[in-house]
Amino acid sequence: MRALYPGSFDPLTLGHLDLIERSAGLFDGVMVAVLQNPGKRPAFSLEQRLEQIRAATAHLAGVEVGSFDGLTVDFARQCGTAVILRGLRALSDFEFELQIAHTNKSLAPAVETLFLATAVHHSFLSSSVVKEVARFGGDVRHMVPAGVAEDLARLFNRTSPTA
Numbered sequence: 001m002r003a004l005y006p007g008s009f010d011p012l013t014l015g016h017l018d019l020i021e022r023s024a025g026l027f028d029g030v031m032v033a034v035l036q037n038p039g040k041r042p043a044f045s046l047e048q049r050l051e052q053i054r055a056a057t058a059h060l061a062g063v064e065v066g067s068f069d070g071l072t073v074d075f076a077r078q079c080g081t082a083v084i085l086r087g088l089r090a091l092s093d094f095e096f097e098l099q100i101a102h103t104n105k106s107l108a109p110a111v112e113t114l115f116l117a118t119a120v121h122h123s124f125l126s127s128s129v130v131k132e133v134a135r136f137g138g139d140v141r142h143m144v145p146a147g148v149a150e151d152l153a154r155l156f157n158r159t160s161p162t163a
């Protein structure tokens with residue numbers, strides 16, 4: 001069985017990566033797909049985000065990286081997957097994620113949403129917190145893959161902290 005893991009990934013964090021690694025062990029294949037959301041102005045271009053994910057998942061067999069716009073359920077059908085994966089960090093994620101899951105179920109009854117609980121040491125991580133820390137020159141190397149830390153330093157015109 002294959003799974004689709006959709007998200008903004010702006011940028012990819014170690015929390016996302018942990019979820020991808022764990023799901024790669026559960027499914028025959030995982031498609032990590034960047035949603036091109038016209039309602040959001042991303043910090044990183046689509047190409048940058050795809051490259052960040054490709055670099056961070058290169059060691060994982062069965063993980064593909066792609067992008068889509070439009071409805072997630074339509075893209076799931078296109079990919080031939082009946083499973084949408086989402087991560088739950090805390091109760092605050094639950095209400096929104098449940099609403100999306102029910103909406104998707106009403107649109108495509110054959111597609112199931114599965115939730116994986118975030119690794120507890122990554123449960124504080126979000127793409128926006130990471131950007132906020134990096135913007136003010138904080139060290140984000142324990143929050144994101146190395147390539148993403150470099151991209152963030154470049155984005156905010158800071159030199160990457162060294163060990």
Ligand code: ADP
Binds near residue numbers: 019085093119123
């Ligand atoms: P979206 O804009 O679709 O919520 P995100 O990139 O913020 O995109 O998140 C994609 C998915 O990854 C969501 O299911 C989210 O709950 C999950 N996620 C976000 N941060 C983490 C984390 N630290 N650990 C595990 N999962 C996470």
